[in-house]
Amino acid sequence: MNIFNKIFLAFVLAPKKLYSQWGHSRVPHLTSILTTKLIMDDRRPNTIQATKQHRDKNKEISNATLGTMLMSLLMGLSFLLAFSLGDNYVTQLTVYFTLFITLLCMSLVSDFTSVLIDIRDTNIILPKPVNDRTVVVARLLHIFIHICKITIPMCLPGFVYLVVTAGIVAGLLLLIIAFFAVLLAIFLINAVYIFILRITTPEKFKNIISYFQIVFAILIYASYQVLPRMMDEITVKGLDVSDNQWLMIAPPFWFACSFNTLLTWQGSPVEWVAAFMAFVVPVASIYVVIKYLAPAFNQKLAMISGGETASPSRSSGTEWQKGVAERLAGWLTTNKVEYTGFLFTWKMMARSRDFKVRVYPSVGYFVVILFMIFFRNKGNMDAGPDGFIFSFKPMIAIYLSSMIVTTAMSQMVYSDKYNASWVFLIAPVRQPGQIISGALKATLFQFAFWLMVFSLIAGLWLAGPAVLPNLLLAFCNQLLITYAIALIGFKRLPFSQPLGVAQKSGQFVRGFAMVFISMLTGGVHYLIYQNALAVGVFLFISLLILGGLMYSIRKIAWAEVENPE
Amino acid sequence: MQGIDVKNDPVEAKRRIGYIPELAELYDVLTPSEFLHFMGSLYGLEADVCESRIGKMMTAFGLFPNIHQRMDTFSKGMKQKVLLASGLIHNPDIIILDEPLSGLDANSVIIVKDLISKLAKDGKTIFYCSHMMDVVEKVSDRIILIDNGSVVADGSFEALKQQEGNRSLEQIFARLTAKDNLGQAADDLINAFGN
Incomplete structure (x- = not known):
């Protein structure tokens, strides 16, 4: 326990008589429950730490209170x-x-459920010879200490x-x-x-x-x-x-x-x-x-x-969602395996709480940045006589949305339940690349589609229809960047890796390659975006490369897939 | 219970009970040593008594090297061993075990079974809840079969065998509880491929 916890503990336990006589609770029990709770608080990641992307499980959390x-x-x-x-x-x-x-x-x-009210107490403390008053007083004091700490x-x-x-x-x-x-x-x-x-x-x-x-x-x-x-x-x-x-x-x-x-x-x-x-x-x-x-x-x-009473009846809402995911999978994938990969990833991303906590905050940050790009200095954009840098903004937004997809993609391979990925290993799948391809498409669609539509509309609204070829090129490049990064960095099956695995060597080179690809594509686009012909040529090349990348992703063989062990 | 009115004084009753739940539910950010000290103090044990018992029990379970490691990295069997220790640390007269063997390796199963029979010999009352009929058959003096909340059989294994014909406990259980023929269920499963 750190010094603050010790001070708080000594402080709240000072009126011992009050608890034992007036509150009918036993001070030794109170002390040991509170001590344990405070030790556990110190080892639990707080809201900010919990949403960090690369949680390193090997590094034990201590002094979270501080x-x-x-x-x-x-x-x-x-x-x-x-x-x-x-x-x-x-x-x-x-x-x-x-x-x-x-x-x-x-x-x-958010602390109230995760920290203050631990449902395990029912199993661990209640069967012990501790009276109810003591448990209630301990809980109140714990809440009091926690609120004081904040x-x-x-x-x-x-x-x-x-x-x-x-x-x-x-x-x-x-x-x-x-x-x-x-x-x-x-x-x-x-x-x-x-x-x-x-x-x-x-x-x-x-x-x-x-x-x-x-x-x-x-x-x-x-x-x-x-x-x-x-x-x-x-x-x-x-x-x-x-x-x-x-x-x-x-x-x-x-x-x-x-x-x-x-x-x-x-x-x-x-x-x-x-x-x-x-x-x-x-x-x-x-x-x-x-x-x-x-x-x-x-x-x-x-x-x-x-309450483990899961209601067997499904609401009509989930029925509808199910239909959408399956229809999308039908349109966007070419065979059964890819279809399965798409659906699996789509549903896991939409339902896994732990994935959402890891990814949605960073998606939120990027959305904030996107809005800032479009709406900050909007006055300048309308008034700007040269309009040079400003009319490239919609494209910047699209390139930024590829960051969102990359974030989602890098988290999509991790899961608490990574062991369950044995299902892929025992299934008679010849090319795991098909699954990865389906997973990528699901990620792209779930995370980038809405942002791309937003950027498209905002771009057309801000800069007029003349910007359309550039927007298309940015779209295409965004897909290209995503696929390229996937091919370099994420030859892994969806939800198959334990959280916080030790960073493998070569991580830096990979990270560098990712930044380099994004910078290169975005940079070249920026240099030529005023020249319609160049944009057309670039679009053509970009489409070709994209096709090639999509093909190679699907051809990923078992030998190339990284397994957790 | 032992002259204690459970309704009026549940705390005193709990003091004599050691409860070992099935789900490996414990505060896994703690180390075994911290957790067991906590448990011991809830039973009102002195810290030095706890310390020596924890040391001995963990050594016996082969967990002594891990005693200061946080339990979030532990396997199910390791957690189960810590739970067993937590239920026994205050030397209770009555022990309630709910599927205590789940997740344990073969050697630990032997240790625990042995432990149960030795505790019983020491005069302790043990409630052993399990679906593993072959184990129940061996460790129990008295068996109560419960189906959907109602008692369907109560007696020693020998008495049950006499009542239901000379069968294994598993067969007796199936006879008493299964509403449909279990063989039919297997047939239905086989027939599921038939389209």
Whole structure:
């Protein structure tokens, strides 16, 4: 255990009498459960680490707590941007608390199932001679410690800033108000959980929570990209939130008002009401949590742990999806083996939670970048007299989408259930290349198709129909890059490799080759894109090479396929 | 149970029970040593008692070299051994085993079977749940066959044999529980190729 965990543990266990007499729980049990839980927290990858692409399993995770706290500290630092806006505390703190509550909720919502509520407890702790009170108190204390680990570093930068600029009272006031904001956040998370459990079955619960993780990762990245620009605009416009009456319903506004009114003892009636809400609503909502939500919550959670009741009836939605995948496979593949490879990969990608957690965040990043390319400086694009660099933008977008496919492709070969790939090895398949080819097509279609359509429409809209040959060339090159990279780097069957296998030698050369191919194709295209004839010739060559590559992928023999062992 | 009202004092009852679940469900980011210490402390064992028992049990199971390795890399059999140790660490009077042999290698199976009969000789009560009828037949003093939640047979293996004719436990079980003829099911499977 690291120093922070030790401090927290000593701190929460200090009122021993309280637990043993008032709470009827046994302190030795409490100590050992909490110690174990904190050790496990330290070894569990946090949201950010979990979504990293190349998780190295051989490197054991330890001190994950420090990572989590550091992340929170960084988030807390980013909140300081709020103080550069406008010229009054109400405006600044409204932004501050918006960021605070949003990020706190996002980080807690995914932690609640993965860290705080471990369904294995039912099997491991409950058969032991531990009384129920002890288990409940241990769980509450664990949740308390976890929330502290996130909120304390998050508040720290704001606290320091206010102490330095406005004195110690302002700093302490921020901490007090932040405490109420945390209460509200807990209420929101509980409400979200109850809501999710209402609309879905417990089996799907974990899936939905992993979508939260994905959205969380993308949101952080997007805000990192977008916020500074928005800040510029807001500063120029001289934003002042107190002009807006509708803010009365926004909790961050209440917290901001309560800070201002309590610090200065002055403010409009509206601000006083808002300040009042800042204290009453969180307390009321926590009461609702304890009184109504928590019992329902525990009941539902019991369902998650015991709920293996998969409903045999399929919804009509899945029927439809199934039809689409099979029809696509029919159109895009040429024989049974390739068809099977396509369908298998398509369905695995669409359903494997662990694949989604690894790939969707990076796909999200690229989508953010794509939007940035098209919509940032759009004004310049319309006005730009030369339009040289700008009209190449749609093509850049298409080339970038090949990065998405490459990411998906590089993850598509890994799986938790890699052992199940024995099915390919025992099947009478002469050329595994057919399977790989089908898998590639599925990946391309699932990840690049929508982006390509988007780029096509956006390109035509921004630059007119004259750009079409160039778009087609970019399309073709994008496919070419994907296939070339697959041929160099991924002669593996879909979902057949264990996660985090030791990087094989030659990885660097491969990586270099990939970058080189993309740069070369994209670069040549950029040089000639204004010359219609050259574009036509390039398109022809590119198609030829693409055909050749597709052929060689399908001819990959067993001897060339990399096996996990 | 041993003079304890299970309803009123479940905790005291649990203290005397060692439960070994079937699914290798444990906190696998911990090491065996950490996990077993945790388990021991939940049973109220002193740390040094735990330490010496863990050392001895893990040595007996041949896991001593792995005692400080995280269990996420362990095979199913290794996890099963740790689970067995966790259920026995407090020397319980009553032991509940749910498919304890699953995933174990042949030598460990022998060790565990031997262990079960020695524990029984020591006067411990053992509940052994399994679908492996040939093992049940050998290790049990009293056999209860359950079909869809209701008891269909209860008695020693000898008594069951007398009741149902001189058959193996597997055959007795099939006779008592199978609604349709099992031979028919096999025939149906064969006939599935017939189109």
